[in-house]
Amino acid sequence: MMRMLRGWGALLWLAAALPVAAAVQAPECIAPARPGGGFDVSCQLAREALAPWLAAPLRVVYMPGGIGAVAYNTIVAQRPADGNVIVAFSGGSLLNLAQGKFGKYSVNDVRWLAGVGADYGMIAVRADSPYRTLPALVAALKANPARVVFGAGGTVGSQDWIKTALIARQAGVAHQQMRYVAFEGGGETATALLGGHIQAASGDVSEMMPLLQAKKIRLLAVMSATRLPGALADIPTAREQGFDIVWPIIRGFYVGPRVSPADYARWELAFRQSMATPRFARLRDSHYLFPFSLSGAEMDSYVKRQVDEYRKIATEFGLAYHML
Incomplete structure (x- = not known):
């Protein structure tokens, strides 16, 4: 039966x-x-x-x-x-x-x-970057906004731009002072980051995972309410580093x-x-x-x-x- x-x-x-x-x-x-x-x-x-x-x-x-x-x-x-x-x-x-x-x-x-x-937003740097935490990157941004160039797959006003603008605002830096380069998609952003043309990338976790697994980049923060599971369990959230941003x-x-x-x-x-x-x-x-x-x-x-x-x-x- x-x-x-x-x-x-x-x-x-x-x-x-x-x-x-x-x-x-x-x-x-x-x-x-x-x-x-x-x-x-x-x-x-x-x-x-x-x-x-x-x-x-x-x-x-x-x-x-x-x-x-x-x-x-x-x-x-x-x-x-x-x-x-x-x-x-x-x-x-x-x-x-x-x-x-x-x-x-x-x-x-x-x-x-x-x-x-x-998916969740994230901030990434090259694996050999001197910035090992999100507060370290933000400290450099506060000291000299022209020194840190962000890049992402979207123009000013895109979600990747807004993620960086929210971080800058919480750090006391006006978003108009940020240096930001717009690319067409996450693939171009990754290429620019690895090539040293930008110092930090704003994007999504999923699109950066292959580079993270290849140990070519470092994720400074994920923009989730709590830490993500599995291979991302060791990556701190922006919130736990003092930036109340969930995206x-x-x-x-x-x-x-x-x-x-x-x-x-x-x-x-x-x-x-x-x-x-x-x-x-x-x-x-x-x-x-x-x-x-x-x-x-x-x-x-x-x-x-x-x-x-x-x-x-x-x-x-x-x-x-x-x-x-």
Whole structure:
């Protein structure tokens, strides 16, 4: 009897997966940056996690520009009904939306699909850097703001810039005094850090883990409420070093505004069922992401609340130049 029930369970699982497998024949994930950054991490995770639900491998396409702005405008204006494509986004994308940096389009112009994990902000230096703690780096910044050059995958006003601005503010240094270099994604930032062109990088934990494991960089702080588990257990938080900054970054996906209800439902079902499996948890952990699972209407509500919160933060720094 138990064997029969297990057999029926397998058939039900397969039946639930078939709508996606039958409909999405050329699945595509757009990573809105160059290879090697957080958007790439999101698409690689989706490609692995959704493989049992898709008829063909999920192809990753890179579309850099404006930390998601080019991809957002492309989907809304040119591919609004394309049910084969999903686009990666992060908390940084939502921050840019809150500031009106995606042009004439707002948070209401796409369909928010799923959130698959959380990342956390961090500050990194080269492994041979003289700065061994966050207070040491901040002391150098206070002594001479021109001496410390920060770099990150985003322009002034991006989430990576805001992380450094929050640190500077708590140290009593005006954000206008910071030296900051903007790059297109985490990959370029890492290259600049290793090359000695910047002294410190602001970014996300997941995108820097390969360099940390290769002992090419040192993480001075992670921006989580408590220390992160596993390989990151020895990395202190910014909070425990005297800087009360917690900055989680959600990672997820959206689709075009005119994607059919049936196509949207197929993608949402695939994500929801995938995220409920132990296999997904293992895959998420392998990409150094932390638990965060929402889809469908819950994801849509979460995104819109976050945009409202980011707009408030941006306003504090005089950045919300186009209120949506």
